[in-house]
Amino acid sequence: MHSSGISIWFFNGILLTVYGVLVLAYGIFELATHQTANVVLANLHAPVWWGAILLVLGLFYSVRFRPSRTK
Amino acid sequence: MIAAAIGLPALSAPAALAMMDSPSLAHLGLLDIAVIAIYFVMVIWIGFYLKGQSNTSEEFFMAGREMTAWIAGLSFVSANLGSLELMGWAGSSYQYGILAAHWYWIGAIPAMLFLGMVMMPFYYVCKTHSVPGYLKLRYGQGSSFVAAVSFAFMTVLMSGVNMFAMAEVMKIVLGWDLNFSIIVSSLAVAAYVALGGLRSAIFNEVLQFVLIWGGAMLVPILGLVETGGWEGFKARLAHNIATGDVPVGDYTHMWRSMGHFADNPMGIHWTGILFGLGFAISFGYWTTDFLVVQRVLAANSLRSARLAPVIGSFFKMAVPFIVILPGLLGLVVLTNSNGSHMQLVGENVVKVCARSASGGPADSAACSAALATTSVLPATRAAVLAGTGDVQLHSYNEVLPLMMVRYLGPGLLGLGITALIAGFMSGMAGNVSAFTAIFTYDIYQPHIVKNARDDHYVLVGRIVTIVGVVISIGAAYLVMNAAGIMDYVQALFSFFISPLLGVVLLGMFWKRATKAGGFWGLLCGTLTSIALWAWVKADPTALRFVAISPDAKDMAENMYRALWSVITSVGVNVIVSLFTKPKPLSELASVVYGVTPLPTEEPVPFYKNEWTWTAIAVVLFAALNIYFW
Numbered sequence: 185m186h187s188s189g190i191s192i193w194f195f196n197g198i199l200l201t202v203y204g205v206l207v208l209a210y211g212i213f214e215l216a217t218h219q220t221a222n223v224v225l226a227n228l229h230a231p232v233w234w235g236a237i238l239l240v241l242g243l244f245y246s247v248r249f250r251p252s253r254t255k
Numbered sequence: 256m257i258a259a260a261i262g263l264p265a266l267s268a269p270a271a272l273a274m275m276d277s278p279s280l281a282h283l284g285l286l287d288i289a290v291i292a293i294y295f296v297m298v299i300w301i302g303f304y305l306k307g308q309s310n311t312s313e314e315f316f317m318a319g320r321e322m323t324a325w326i327a328g329l330s331f332v333s334a335n336l337g338s339l340e341l342m343g344w345a346g347s348s349y350q351y352g353i354l355a356a357h358w359y360w361i362g363a364i365p366a367m368l369f370l371g372m373v374m375m376p377f378y379y380v381c382k383t384h385s386v387p388g389y390l391k392l393r394y395g396q397g398s399s400f401v402a403a404v405s406f407a408f409m410t411v412l413m414s415g416v417n418m419f420a421m422a423e424v425m426k427i428v429l430g431w432d433l434n435f436s437i438i439v440s441s442l443a444v445a446a447y448v449a450l451g452g453l454r455s456a457i458f459n460e461v462l463q464f465v466l467i468w469g470g471a472m473l474v475p476i477l478g479l480v481e482t483g484g485w486e487g488f489k490a491r492l493a494h495n496i497a498t499g500d501v502p503v504g505d506y507t508h509m510w511r512s513m514g515h516f517a518d519n520p521m522g523i524h525w526t527g528i529l530f531g532l533g534f535a536i537s538f539g540y541w542t543t544d545f546l547v548v549q550r551v552l553a554a555n556s557l558r559s560a561r562l563a564p565v566i567g568s569f570f571k572m573a574v575p576f577i578v579i580l581p582g583l584l585g586l587v588v589l590t591n592s593n594g595s596h597m598q599l600v601g602e603n604v605v606k607v608c609a610r611s612a613s614g615g616p617a618d619s620a621a622c623s624a625a626l627a628t629t630s631v632l633p634a635t636r637a638a639v640l641a642g643t644g645d646v647q648l649h650s651y652n653e654v655l656p657l658m659m660v661r662y663l664g665p666g667l668l669g670l671g672i673t674a675l676i677a678g679f680m681s682g683m684a685g686n687v688s689a690f691t692a693i694f695t696y697d698i699y700q701p702h703i704v705k706n707a708r709d710d711h712y713v714l715v716g717r718i719v720t721i722v723g724v725v726i727s728i729g730a731a732y733l734v735m736n737a738a739g740i741m742d743y744v745q746a747l748f749s750f751f752i753s754p755l756l757g758v759v760l761l762g763m764f765w766k767r768a769t770k771a772g773g774f775w776g777l778l779c780g781t782l783t784s785i786a787l788w789a790w791v792k793a794d795p796t797a798l799r800f801v802a803i804s805p806d807a808k809d810m811a812e813n814m815y816r817a818l819w820s821v822i823t824s825v826g827v828n829v830i831v832s833l834f835t836k837p838k839p840l841s842e843l844a845s846v847v848y849g850v851t852p853l854p855t856e857e858p859v860p861f862y863k864n865e866w867t868w869t870a871i872a873v874v875l876f877a878a879l880n881i882y883f884w
Contacts, residue, residue, distance in 0.1 A: 202293055
């Protein structure tokens with residue numbers, strides 16, 4: 185949806201990027217301090233890889249659909 | 256209480272007691288709160304950003320008809336991905352097994368593909384603003400008005416269902432006050448829909464769709480890791496059934512137990528699934544419910560409008576992964592704080608067994624009697640009655656939040672909760688934006704103020720959005736006293752949606768259908784549905800006639816009731832049409848098959864062709880049903 189200015193995919197990208205940063209940062213904090221949350225399968229460090237996935241997707245959509253490119 | 260202020264029943268005493276007494280499942284940290292807050296900031300920002308692009312009625316109500324196939328398709332699915340999808344069906348899959356996936360596959364995919372490939376050209380070419388608008392072009396004002404009023408009534412009730420479900424989730428998971436959740440969510444929805452209209456609703460639905468996957472997909476992934484994959488899950492399920500932790504039943508096959516009503520826990524026969532759900536309910540909802548059709552009508556071309564439901568069908572087929580699978584996994588992985596297997600029960604049992612100040616149930620005798628109707632093991636029953644604290648009763652509908660709390664730590668839990676909030680809000684916003692368009696275009700413009708300026712109708716649309724939210728809040732308090740969310744919504748579907756299907760299908764594909772036939776078909780179909788529902792309510796033994804078996808249960812009743820109402824609607828329409836004068840063919844151009852010249856579309860490579868993707872969707876749909884046969 186480009187004709188309305190900012191694409192919806194850009195909004196999606198920004199939100200996923202912010203969430204990716206927050207979740208990944210917490211995951212790295214867990215790894216560094218060994219203070220894992222009291223959840224099942226905490227040893228898999230889901231915040232690290234899930235946060236990274238969100239961040240990569242978010243950055244892709246933010247850059248690919250940035251306003252200057254879609255106008 | 257707002258409920259009391261508008262004359263609706265207040266929250267019942269036992270229910271209120273149960274709600275106030277049960278501790279929350281999780282506590283959010285600062286990170287989780289930040290994740291939720293960022294989401295609310297984003298949706299409001301989108302609303303304000305799009306306000307300047309919603310100045311004409313075409314922009315406000317139809318999003319300027321500028322949506323691409325992907326955006327319209329994701330919005331089409333997301334508008335339906337509300338409370339029922341996320342919590343209700345996860346709970347149903349815990350209770351009934353993979354049978355619940357029928358509502359996603361046979362109960363959606365054929366209808367979505369039919370809408371895109373067969374019906375969409377007529378909706379799109381006639382440039383209608385709504386489904387009642389199509390009825391007006393085809394049959395005239397009478398049937399259009401009946402459809403508009405019934406739809407407006409249904410949407411605000413559905414919006415209330417979403418609102419209540421969200422508030423209950425927040426109460427159960429976080430301990431938030433019901434009123435706080437209802438007010439905050441409704442203010443957010445009212446703000447972004449009133450500001451940006453349908454465009455804002457669609458933008459947020461796409462955003463919410465991404466969030467739902469980003470927040471909820473981790474639960475089944477980690478659940479499958481814990482159980483050792485699908486085969487490991489089935490092995491653990493078989494073990495739990497053998498030990499009595501899970502009631503005996505076939506939880507992993509969809510069609511094998513459909514030979515007789517008594518062979519499956521839903522009490523349904525395959526004819527009910529195929530014709531009731533797969534045709535009457537599903538086609539009624541996905542092809543005539545303006546809530547979803549409105550999203551496709553906003554597409555930027557006929558090809559986009561046809562592709563949108565096809566794209567949506569792929570995502571719809573995948574939704575059971577984040578909804579049905581967590582419910583199934585809950586059967587084997589959920590445990591009480593003492594390590595014993597957790598057994599979920601109906602909401603009525605949770606309420607009856609709500610704890611008193613002393614720790615045990617307020618009414619031990621009633622609780623004991625309620626527990627006796629369940630498959631809860633004796634040890635669990637004794638712990639609940641003793642109020643020892645290490646065994647807490649939870650309802651089926653809590654299975655998804657319970658699974659989230661099990662696997663998701665700080666940040667991820669906030670994301671999961673945001674996914675739930677997003678799902679609920681997209682359901683609410685979808686209903687409110689559809690209500691606004693229907694009221695303005697099909698009730699206000701033709702019957703109240705006919706020839707006003709365009710900006711007058713935009714202003715009315717903004718005001719009606721606010722009014723719709725206020726009525727929804729009232730409906731939310733009404734729903735608190737309903738026996739169960741699912742039954743309530745299923746009943747609404749068959750009241751209004753299924754009869755409409757009969758009228759729209761005949762109108763679209765039979766030139767002979769007349770104005771009187773459409774009106775009386777719609778009215779009689781709706782009355783039939785309401786009458787059958789009332790009959791069974793008044794005399795439960797009537798179920799054997801409505802659902803054609805004494806072994807039928809509620810779900811089957813809904814399906815057959817929908818089927819009878821479609822048959823009535825079509826039958827009355829045909830009979831009345833044969834005795835009344837049809838419209839001349841010249842007046843049916845662009846609304847009826849056979850007299851509507853369809854625009855020729857530019858050729859595209861096969862991988863961009865809608866028929867290619869429809870064929871792939873059909874093959875995938877068949878494969879899923881065969882694999883889980």
